[in-house]
Amino acid sequence: MNVELLLALVTGAALFGVGIYGALSQTNLVMIMMGVELILAAAMVNLVAFWRYLHPDAAAAQMFVLIVMTVMAIEMAVGFGVAIARFRARGSVEMEEAAELKG
Amino acid sequence: MSAQTFFIGFFGLAAVWFGVVVFRTHSMVRSALALLFSQTALGALFLSMQAEFLGVLQIMMMATEMSIMAIFMVMFMMDPGGLGEMDMTHQKRLSLAAGFVAFAAAVAAAVFVDWGPVAGVAPDAAQQTHDLGIELLGRSMLIFETAGVTILTAMIAATAVAMPAVKRIGNK
Amino acid sequence: MTTVLVLLLLLAAGTYLVAVLEAWTASGRFRLAGPVVAGIALLGREFIVPRKPDRIFFEVAPVLLLLSALLAAAVVPLTPDLIITDLATGALFINAALVYVLVALLMAGWGPNGAYAMIGGWRFLGQLIAYAMLIVMPITAVVMRAESLLTTRIVASQAGLWNIVYQPLGFMLFFVAAMALAFLPPFDLPTAKAELAGGVEAEYSGVRLAIFRLGRLALIVTLAAAAVVFYLGGWQGPWLPPWAWSAIKILAVCATMLLAGRAMPRVRDADLLHWCWILGIPLALLNIFLVGLLVLVLP
């Protein structure tokens, strides 16, 4: 077992855990988005680590990371769009007050 | 311990620590910038794993992204300066447990899975960048283009959602 | 190691000359000893911490500004060998380092808990979203011609024809965006004296003010150096040695940047955003398209 690979994977795991905690525990939409960003970041760490230590010749792995970055950007754009719309309508982006979003 | 191990450990620790700070601080701007520095540390981590292009890109992209995050934090939070030390969490116990379980499961997977043979050397940075370019504009072109179009769609959709509903409903 | 030291010394010298130039353009007085006197005086003056600051941000911001300028300077070659690190992603790295100017200003705006500084910081954020594209997209076109992100390779690619002739549109966009990034007049919205009493600088005093100003000057030199590398053929030129050509070109670009804005009123932030989105970005795309055509057509 390679130490560096393990270190990177543990980093990814820790970020994943922190992200899960944040996404579940926060009441504010923006804070929840931060949690999701951390979860995605954890995925990126793992992808880079796998690329480097398992398949350094596969450029597709790096492309996968680019896609994750795109997803992060999309998440930000859509999240903030929704946040602004809700804030305009209700004056709040707190999840406890978003009862009607539960459907 | 090689330099690479040290740097991976160091930047990994930094990234996790800043990640924790995100949810520990009461000041919202600090929270956003902590996330920025967490992502920057990840960029440095990528650099120490010899993924030069990705590392630099990560460092660049996240700075703008998180700065924008900061202004939204100030807009949408009740107490952006954190002077009131108010608690803005719920289901804390459950979240902690979930976070911990996720961490433990991921670590267990990392430790117990047989990852197979580990490659010793990565191609040099110029070669990587070249390969990535060829990959993006060759085999993975469709995915790349899809991602581009998706982000454009997301931009337009987000703008449309966020714009004030001026006279849109009124004309029915 | 010696390269690093030599480059740092050169950067310091360049920064000093730019400081003299800036004082000259701002006040009309040419005093060679001015900056050193002002610097020493600031070292002896008191450093005031405003009430209820975000102390970490307040202290870190000037250092981060200086650091981001220095990091960007690390991949700029003065001669084929005089470069701290010739990164394979050099052109992208300059960008990445310079984005932290925004972070520094944001911190400097939020840190001191003052309204003027805060408005200045947010203003710069609003500005950056508009012109960040105008830095990245012209560089993309430069990279397309050089077929490499290496800064030394980019300079070498201009051996026959400098990029300022090859893609003049890109140069103009990059030049304007660089001035906005260094918040030089007429883009000095975050530090506007008569609108915000100095804006993000307003609450700094003593040593931290000296560092903040130093960082800003270093940023101007770095941006000028980047413009030289990307568009003015770097160290290339007849008769003189390479380092001399680099120095002359960098100083000339600095002087142009400093002088250009003094003869016109400050741009309104709404206008700046408007022009960047309506005019700047389409022009930058057109530039990429034209350069792409040229690269394909010319051998």
Place this chain on the structure above:
Amino acid sequence: MIAGARQGKLSGLRRLTALAMARDLRAFIVPGADIARAHGLDIEAAGMQVVASPRHASVLLVVGVIPPALREAAAVIYAQMMRPRALFVLGPDELDQLPEADIREDLSQQDLIRGVRRLRSAFAEGAFRPDVADFDAPVLHVRIQYTCPMHPEVVQDEPGSCPKCGMNLVAREAPATAGHTHADQPELIVDADTHATPAQDHAAQHGMNHDAPAEYTCPMHPEVVQNEPGSCPECGMNLELRETKGTKSHEDAGISPDSDHSSMDHNHMDHGDMAFMSMVGVTKDLPRSSDGLPMDWIDVPFGPFFPGLPGGLLLTLTLDGDTVAGSSVQTPGGNEELLQHSALDAGSFIERLAKVEPLAPVSYRLLACRATENAAGVEVPAATACARVGALERERIASHLGWLALFGQQTGFDWLQRCAASLQLKVQNAGIRQVLALKPDIAFLIKRLHRTPLLKSRTAGVGRLAPNAALRGPVARAAGIGNDARSTDPSYAALGFTPVCREGCDALARLQVRVEEITHGLALIVAAGAIELPAPINIGEASGAGEAAVETPRGVARLRLTLEKGRVTAAQLETPSTLHLALIDPLIKQLALGDALLAIGSLDLAPWEVRQ
């Protein structure tokens, strides 16, 4: 030795920095650069650099007389400067809130230069002292209150928890009484025992005011506002209750100047004992921006010594981001009795009126002369009248050049600022030959101004005013109203005068009118052929009532007075800036900050001549 020395022994390295400080003097001018220029002072030529923020200054330069209302603000500025700092007073003024002046000189350029020389040696020798006392003034004392970030109506003097939601109370400064350029002073003397001033009580009451007039508004269409509940005419949604803005701004005044990080305060009170803090509740009563988002507004003081505004003007802007949502203006004094309760003889009355407005002394001197002459029934010889026109026009040129310098400063147009300021200094006391010699320089300035890029886009459409009766002077003429007292003046008619008129009503039109008036003024001086300050004419023991109107650089000023046996017993003055001051609030609503300041600047206000 200077009173504001920095703590420490003067030795070694410190001696070197002290020498550098003596070479590098950075001055913050009180009340403003415009006043300094009007007194004929060229600060930069004297070897000091002018800075925009007191934090960057080492010298507080006080020019002329500071009215009592502004002395507190001057003390705050002094407290914000970095040590070592010096107080340099030009003129005889005693400033009760500030320490004893380190250097005091008379009001003239030679004295200024001499003072700078003394200042340099004072810095070189006394920048550091082992024993320094902190600067202390009553205005710097701040009372700490504790308040709940969610329930601002909860205010107490002791720390504790909020009775409504149980949160920890946070400390904040009690609302200040006067506006300052910067609300946060570096040196704080916390004084918990100071009693609340009436103003603070007033603010506290407003925070609890349940009886504020209620408004109903649509959450989707903030422009829909009515006094009773119902549904929105645009989308049919139920209207929601909100309180009117009046209470909000009062209650805010305490916290906001330093854009407090906990600024999401509000005056919503009916949370009851909710365990969960509702953000809907927090934002419900926040004012809506023009884009419909409920945002936090902050009150930011600009002035009275703000670098981009006329000195002495205290403007408080309620900012919604970078946009101005509201404003309030104050001027120093202005209520002084012209006669100070006793009759003055005509000569001293004229001298007194000439001092009312430091920015246009000649106009007011002429006004007083004309009014007394009118009351006494004395006719002025045509040649004298003509020479007075020359002096008045010279002042108009100087004043407009001074305005151009302020305009250059506001827009960051350094060249214009420097050039216009130096021309103003040259013109304002020049004889007719010198004025004519300066003609090419002025023509060059104007030509260059016409060719300046971005100038149009910066000024066009900014500060648009509807033509109305309250406009005076260049502001009126830029709105197409030919309001000019000179049109009816026989001595002007003899010189072939026609008023300059522009349509447009915006900052650009005002700029053009002023620039054109500079050219016209030069032509009028040439036609008049002489410049002579209006001198009081001996009117003997005459009695009667008289009035006069003079077109000052800012518009027409009128004076009515009663003479009894050669003494002025009653006088009533009407000035253009008094009318223009009321224009500010509607003028700058919903403008971006930079545009708002430019719009105010384009009115060319003189706070000193405002009479209430």
